[in-house]
Amino acid sequence: MVYYWEHECGWVNYLDPYYFWNFEGKVKCAGCDRVARFKFVNGMLLEGPTEVDEEADVLPLYADNPNRGYEAIKVGTEGKTRPFYGLMRDPSTYTGKARIRTENFRGKFIRATPNQPKKAGVIESRRFAWIDRTKSKDVWENDDYPGKPVYGKFRKEE
Amino acid sequence: MSDEKYEEKYVELEINDVKDTLLPRPWPVTEPRKREELYAPWVKDPRDPDGSYGEFVEENIHYKKAVGKPWALDGIIVLDCTVMGMAGAIAASYLGELGATVIKVEPIEGDPQRYWYPFGREEYAFEDIYTGEKVSPTFIHEHRNEYSITLNLETEKGREIFKRLAVHADIILENYPPGTFDEWGIGYRQLSRINPRLIYAWFGQLGQWGSMKDRTSKYGQWMLDPVGLSASEYVHSTGFPADLLPREFGGNPTRSGEWVGDIVAGVWGTVGILAALYYRENVSGRGQFIEATSAESYMEILDFNISWYAYDGSIKARIGGWDPNLNQYAWNPCKDGYMMIGGQSDRLWYRILQVIAQEDPEGARLIAEDPFLKEMAARNALEGLIKTYTVTAHWLVNNTRAEAEAKMNAREVAAAPVLMIDEIAEYEHFVYRGHVIEVMDEHYGRVLVSNSPLAHQHRTPARIKWVGRPLGLDNGEIFARYLGIGPEEMKKLAREGVTTWYHE
Amino acid sequence: MEKKVWDPSPPGSWSFDPPRDKDPVTGEDMEKIPFEEYCRRMFDPDKLWEKPEALKGWRHISSTMYILSPHVGATLGEFGAEVIKVEMPKLGDPMRHTSPFNEAYLWPETDHRPQVGTGMGFLHANDNKYFITLDYHAPEAKELYYDLIRISDSMAECYRPGTFYRWGIGYPQLKEVNPRLIYIYLGGFGNYGPRRYGGSYDILGQAVGGLAAITGWHEDFGGHPTKQTNWLIDWYSGLTGLIGVLAAAHYRRKTGLGTFIDLSQISCSTRATGYAFPLYGRFGVVRQRWGNWDTLLSVHGIIMTGRTDDPEHPNPQISVESRYVMVSAFQDDDFRELCYIIGRPDLWEKYSSARERVKPEAQIEIYRALEEWASDKSRSEVVEILNNAGLIAVPVFSAKDVYECEHFWERGTLRWIDDPIFGDVLVHGATVKMSETPPRVKWVWRPIGADNIRIYHELLGYPLPKLKELWEKGVI
Ligand SMILES: [Zn+2]
Secondary structure, three states, X not given: OOOEEXXXXXXXXXXXXXXXXXXXXXXXXXXXXXXXXXXXEXXXXXXXXXXXXXXOOEOXXXXXXXXXXXXXXXXXXXXXXXXXXXXXXXXXXXXOOOOOEEEOOOOOEEEEOOOOOOOOOOOOOOOOOOOOOOOOHHHHHHOOOOOOOOOOHHHHHO | OOHHHHHHHHHHOOOOOHHHHOOOOOOXXXXXXXXXXXXXXXXXXXXXXXOHHHHHHHHHOOHHHHOOOOOOOOOOEEXXXXXXXOXXXXXXXXXXXXXXXXXXXXXXXXXXXXXXXXXXXHHHOEEOOOOOOEEOHHHHHHOOOEEEEEOOOOXXXXXXXXXXXXXXXXXXXXXXXXXXXXXXXXXXXXXXXXXXXXXXXXXXXXXXXXXXXXXXXXXXXXXXXXXXXXXXXXXXXXXXXXXXXXXHHOOOOXXXXXXXXXXXXXXXXXXXXXXXXXXXXXXXXXXXXXXEEHHHHHHHHOOOHHHHHHHHOXXXXXXXXXXXXXXXXXXXXXXXXXXXXXXOOHHHHHHHHHHHHHHOHHHHHHHHHOHHHOOOOHHHOHHHHHHHHHHHHHHHOOOOHHHHHHHHHOOOOEEEEOOOHHHHHHOHHHHXXXXXXXXXXXXXXXXXEEOOOOOOEOOOOOOOOOOOOOOOOOXXXXXXXXXXXXXXXXXXXXXXXXXXXXXX | OOOOOOOOOOOOOOOOOOOOOEOOOOOOXXXXXXXXXXXXXXXXXHHHHHXXXXXXXXXXXXXXXXXXHHHHHHHHHHOOOEEEEEEXXXXXXXXXXXXXXXXXXXXXXXXXXXXXXXXXXXXOOOOOEEEEEOOOOOOOHHHHHHHHHHOOOEEEEOOOOOHHHHOOOOHHHHHHHOOOOEEEEEEOOOOOOOOOOOOOOHHHHHHHHOHHHHOXXXXXXXXXXXOOOOOHHHHHHHHHHHHHHHHHHHHHHHHOOOEEEEEEHHHHHHHOOOOHHHHHHHHOOOOOOOOOOOOOOXXXXXXXXXXXXXXXXOOHHHHOOOOEEEEEOOOHHHHHHHHHHOOOHHHHHHOOOHHHHHOHHHHHHHHHHHHHHHOOOEHHHHHHHHHXXXXXXXXXXXXXXXXXXXXXXXXXXXXXXEEOOOEEEEEEOOOOEEOOOOOOOOOOOOOOOOOHHHHHHOOOOOOHHHHHXXXXXXXX
């Protein structure tokens, strides 16, 4: 079974389980561009991987290299991995990281950007009239925050 | 039931006709373990060390202890006028299972659902033991605890009788095309004058008002589920993306196998009805007009989808058996079917990895070492899903569902197989809890049905008393009880085509 | 939002003056106006904030996580109950860490982790709630919790069975504290039975409960079971539980006694399988998946058209996917018309009986012919042709189509709210339309522990120094 196909070049190609569950064809290694033939039937690898000197039918979606600190070839890298069209937007704008915004789709304020400083108060309590809806990111980013929380403090005291 | 006997029956089967393949199975084939075994002293249970909680639950909550307990909605009278759509049936059956008196008002020829057989196969019909009258399993299953009367609302006389019935009703359910009842003079604005306490609920796909309201075809065909599902982006965001399953194999937007838009509309409607009932009883003394649609009910279930679009223009895409919000949280193919594994928090996520590492250390290493997968939220990125599920499926290929389930459960990971219908009926836990039960019906004999989810309660559990009824079975009782119409007049009405005269 | 002047008896107030005879503003005879106009006035979304709430005075404690159990409280909150959500101090609900593809977050989650936001996944199952923190493990927690329960009508929890009992706050203990309490447990496997200690999720309910077995394309076509999008079994089971809670409240009016509801979401999934179990029990036939078609009616399914509506759009969900149409013509006349439109009168002759055309072979042939006919048309063309012919066809909407659909705005289903903390958020409001007591969304959620003072100090009356002490101990 070679769902993560560790090629001799050191790159690991991830052959996602649904697409390759019943599959016969040639796959190109995202790391070194060499092509191998696979045959999967109901998940079982019946033939391959056999290296062939032909054009590939399909590219993997994702590959990484454990020997280089898991350097990754992301989805949709041209000529290396196939793109994923089932995304929610133009695939080129997809990052997989939090999108920081102060404006929503229709241009109004939305608080989708890291925290403002803690206001006064014994308990982390927030009233409904809280802080100004300032949009200046500099203000938000320069503030100090209390250190890491001390979990289970009361148990230690017991 | 021993194995040989079952096998023997199977071998002897001679198939000359579709009917020969219709063999009732014994149910359940395997009895669940007994209570004494489950709560035996050697069953270690850290949450309930002395067994007192287990005992309390078994004595008070077990569905078999429900017999004789009171009914939550005792005395509430519901007129269910819905036909064809499932939403009204769901609402009516929930109300009926909780003890309301639900009267299904059907046209003379009956609710068309009665004759919708799966794949048009009449062999799948259930027959009335007394009359041989046929009815579809859908109708049987969805119209539990409902009385059936026939009343032709298209006649003046029928509507007059309906008005007299509505005087007694607390709740009316209806799903005719918008304005039909109003045109007939039995809509909310007319009935609320003769019965101000009336709660009147309309069910539909898109609504009875607004620019895209429900409509009929030029031949009068109604809109039915999945119209609402299609219009609510449910269909758009369900199914496999073409990247994981080519379109010709089904990598398309996919509707639900069951009419879930109607089911959630029915449930939402019931919630609205009961909130209105609470308000009527405690505050106003007056009923109200309620409207529940499949599209809008399902939209609420779609959760953040529309908010996400308003956030940055993102459109929720379909992603098959996975989920873009949590990792791990998916089903993937395994040796004998599909296996669902879930565990998002670090604690559970690494437990899953430990199980995989037992048999596939290289795969587990690829995940455990990767710095990108160390943070919980970051794992939800598409790359995280692809990598995690590829490695998991690689492990699953060598494991059957039962093996994978046992290995994951040993570490308290929420994991479960994708079960087929027959397997659900046999799954020990569900048999023990009566998720699926056999109802002994007066007219249809033993019928296997899914139980009400509200059957497990301390004081007012829901129960199934009977399944769907023969058409017009209760005409005699209901007409006599609420309208003072006896057999002689009923026969006369039947001749006029207002109702039917049911006799066994 | 424009400000409204407070008027004790506004002319449009229907709370104690339903417009049975004449419209309070225009004086029109409500009996005479067209039905659609009547509905528009009865359900007018602009009148939302002038109408009373159904569950005024109800208090609910939500000791919950994820979607299933919080949803009970959120819906009670939409109907006007005061709902208090209890989270673990500093950690909060794990659902806060769920966001589609890790992209959409709102801030803040809590003051302790300024760089961590709350994901979109948390958005709607917790609206209108007050958020407090309490560590149930702490010895002080039990009394605090009892104080909350004493003044509450209902509570929901989702911890593994017996956990609350071990902490001294299980149903057997709480019913002594408050006999009126309606206690609902929501989980996967329930409180009794051989697998009672299994954890559960929405997807688990779909998998083992039966929905997965019947949703998706048939394996003969190469399909796999498909997950119903976004947590159907969490949301719908939560509502089912709420039916139990509200019905129990009706019973409680007579007796003054609450109840315990043990709700299994798997059971809700099993309940939603239609004829599957009667069919299996009587005939031994195991219901399978049937893709985008219908097992009871034909034609009544979803087809793919050849072209999309906007091939140039940058979003593949529009440029590639806006090409599906739901076509419904199952009655004889409709089906005949459809066959003539697609130029296949032979299909009508072959399958003129409704029973015949639901047969699997017939469906394969009919839908194939439909898709062939649509292969050179776009989604809107197909919808237009069929609608103009008087048949029923609906495009498969994406979020963009829903957003741009006037219908849902008119009806108040889509609604921008001005959330006190998070700003301009679009929500699904008023899911069920009610003429007198419509449900409403006030805010989407609040940070962890945001209402500790509001609840512990202002509601229960604990002095602030005492709270500071509990805070420092990590109890709240
Ligand atoms: Zn290579």
